Amino acid sequence: MTKKDYLDKIIQGDCVKVLQDLPDNSIDLIFTSPPYADQRTKSYGGIKPDEYVNWFLPKAAQFKRVLRPTGTFILNIKERVVDGERHTYVLDLILKMREQGWLWTEEYIWHKKNSYPGKWPNRFRDNWERLIQFNKEKNFSMYQETVMIPVGDWAKDRLSKLSDTDKIRDESKAGSGFGKNVSNWIGRDKVYPTNVIHMATETGNKNHSAVFPLDLPEWFIKLFTKSGDTVLDPFAGSGTTLLAALNLGRHFIGIDINIEYIQLSNQRVFGKQLKLPIIAEKKGKYTVSKNGKNGKK
Amino acid sequence: MTKKDYLDKIIQGDCVKVLQDLPDNSIDLIFTSPPYADQRTKSYGGIKPDEYVNWFLPKAAQFKRVLRPTGTFILNIKERVVDGERHTYVLDLILKMREQGWLWTEEYIWHKKNSYPGKWPNRFRDNWERLIQFNKEKNFSMYQETVMIPVGDWAKDRLSKLSDTDKIRDESKAGSGFGKNVSNWIGRDKVYPTNVIHMATETGNKNHSAVFPLDLPEWFIKLFTKSGDTVLDPFAGSGTTLLAALNLGRHFIGIDINIEYIQLSNQRVFGKQLKLPIIAEKKGKYTVSKNGKNGKK
DNA sequence: GTTCCGCATGAATCGATAG
């Protein structure tokens, strides 16, 4: 099989194995939300927190191989509480992936509008998740204008009556590359967003339960790819990432190990139930060698 | 010197040295925003990112010694960008502090409400900071009711006209007959917040450069201490934490190495310029021994 | 049609209880 065979398809199988059919440097954006430790136990068997990093690293190695040098990998994840403490597997994973050669470019925050209710003696509701940006190289593609947002009320308010202290504050920071000059922003109706994304979770849909809203992958797909590029989601789940890519005119490749998710995502993306799910062939051509170099077998 | 001598004072000196005058288990909350790596270089001499963890760890050891078993340490920090990547010193610090015996209980996010738009070729404006919660023991003090926030429209709406369906839903769930849960809601106009704190960057103070708004330490002081408790800020800076403690009827101890900050914070907290700053004596009585046990020299 | 309102429910976590 080649990349062409997988393009705009949803493949059932373990992503490490499936990705062995994809050549090096063929993906522009990987956006995925892997099963969190001890979650989704029915579909994925439940990875133990202590084993999470070792479970994930071989997959990350393949992701790195198939990603284009200018591509980006966005990982949606949040550590769970174990024995009253936040477990450190996400921190460990970031450090280990850097050893693997990834650059930890940025950490975006998904500030959820609505999350599960509840309060406990020692903590409040967890209302945010990490969207960790990894890159292979410093010069990755980024199309910032595509995600500009209307100027908020606060900005209008603030810019309309620029106080002296504001001006002074800004000038003092201008040298450091911050904001340059406030006057640059006057008269604009759109501004660049920040690294905090405030969106609702998607709940209560009848036939599927998407973990994140369509807006979330759309935001990152617009930001890091252009029309005709290829988006990979190796833990496609209900297919939200793939649907976002399709809507935006990008190619997509979806992978999931769970047959029910394959059927669900096929239904969502293609509007029909899949009769013959695509399954990866036994032996892929492309692997990650032990010295970290990519290449064919 | 004893704790009594330092209570409600601002002391000039290196916090490791100053804290040697404080006995074990004498502080209820440590809230601080240390100089970030390579930031505030004039005041603190600029700690290099790679050296940050080693610079911080001896201080953390003293913090752990003086903190009460039921106390909490809130660390306001954000990793800076070095060479196009987020530096890992905050992650490393969390891991090393766990080795020191701290529990990493939670990570709150401060989502900044009003910051200027800004962008760089490869990233957007950084609009959030970490507020990392460390504890010595699992059973720490927390006064959740003190930070409750106004309820959303949902409950108002709902309570105003307790529908039959509400009653049914409640009965079926509780089995304890109508009223138990519903009556809990009646008259309740406040709910618990989440671990995302959405606050403005500044509260309009003009003549000083407070790093964070007064609301931020106030929120944590209310949450983790009661009236009469003692709050420590070992990097007091312009004294925002101390002012918040004073406003809330808590004792405070402020430490800063920089004489200009000492004068500024004295002015803010006590409303007057300090003429004879308090300086720590040469040798403190209390230290952290090599085996990690606390005790007097 | 259009608006209004009830309703189910989600990457959660703790403590108690049961095996």
Place this chain on the structure above:
DNA sequence: ACTATCGATTCATGCGGAA
């Protein structure tokens, strides 16, 4: 002692039926 299951907590959203 260690693990598994269960109840309690109480917000925003979108759907579907009602007005």
